Amino acid sequence: MWSMWAYRVVDGLWAVFPVVLALLAVRPVSSRELRTFSARYGVELTSETKPAMNRYIRRGRTTRLAGAALGLSLHSVLYAVGLSIPNDDAFYGFVGYLLGVFVIALLPESEGNEPRRASLVPRRLSDYLPRAALISLPTAVGVSALATVVYEIEPRRVLPGFTGSNAGLVLAAIAAAGTLMSIRFVVARSQPITTRGLVAVDDAMRAQAVHTLAGTGIAIALLGTSSCLFEMGGYASPTWLHVTGGVAGLCAILGALLAWIFTGAEWQVRRTALK
Numbered sequence: 001m002w003s004m005w006a007y008r009v010v011d012g013l014w015a016v017f018p019v020v021l022a023l024l025a026v027r028p029v030s031s032r033e034l035r036t037f038s039a040r041y042g043v044e045l046t047s048e049t050k051p052a053m054n055r056y057i058r059r060g061r062t063t064r065l066a067g068a069a070l071g072l073s074l075h076s077v078l079y080a081v082g083l084s085i086p087n088d089d090a091f092y093g094f095v096g097y098l099l100g101v102f103v104i105a106l107l108p109e110s111e112g113n114e115p116r117r118a119s120l121v122p123r124r125l126s127d128y129l130p131r132a133a134l135i136s137l138p139t140a141v142g143v144s145a146l147a148t149v150v151y152e153i154e155p156r157r158v159l160p161g162f163t164g165s166n167a168g169l170v171l172a173a174i175a176a177a178g179t180l181m182s183i184r185f186v187v188a189r190s191q192p193i194t195t196r197g198l199v200a201v202d203d204a205m206r207a208q209a210v211h212t213l214a215g216t217g218i219a220i221a222l223l224g225t226s227s228c229l230f231e232m233g234g235y236a237s238p239t240w241l242h243v244t245g246g247v248a249g250l251c252a253i254l255g256a257l258l259a260w261i262f263t264g265a266e267w268q269v270r271r272t273a274l275k
Helices: 002-025 031-041 049-080 089-106 131-153 167-188 196-235 239-262
Strands: none
Touching (some): 002 049, 031 049, 031 196, 049 089, 089 167, 089 196, 131 196, 131 239, 167 196, 196 239
């Protein structure tokens, strides 16, 4: 009886969660949010930049949380109209949030009375991400592939201590490819020539989106890598390889955690000059 009551309470709260996200999405931007955004991305809060920052923060939050709310509701909505999909609401909500991040970063920020000419100042991924983040994705795929090869050619234990899955290689490859494509789209979006302050706001917006997409993608890729390493180490017959696989797998999980934390890291875009 108690377990059934607890299940109904949790199920009811989960059903209300998308509504809570929708309400949070439309709330006004606070002064604290503006100050945090300004400090995190090194944009000076002035009478010129404040309206643009307020507009971006509001639009970005609304799009991200609305995407998450729609994802969480997707299974229930489709079920109501007679369509059936796997009941993975948390996954759909997570994907909806990331799609919101991607979409808002591609939408033009200029108002109707602003110049439509594109800035010719070159933009590179290294302006928005540290070198370590850029090499993490191919490294994760390379280590996953190496662990898979070792798993296939090395003698295996009959009773492994722990295992993962070689499907992690596919996960790492998809995460790496999807992340690199999405952040390149964000960085390559045309940038109208306005003022130095508004260009800084636009750069900060890109940096926030790129950090969210890259941090999430790297975290997913490293989780795939950890699975491959655990599979290799769990089945490896040589003791040194057995230990190496386990330790490296744990390091990959730690790296995934650090990558997720990176989504909210402070960053000031290096390219701020106008031409």
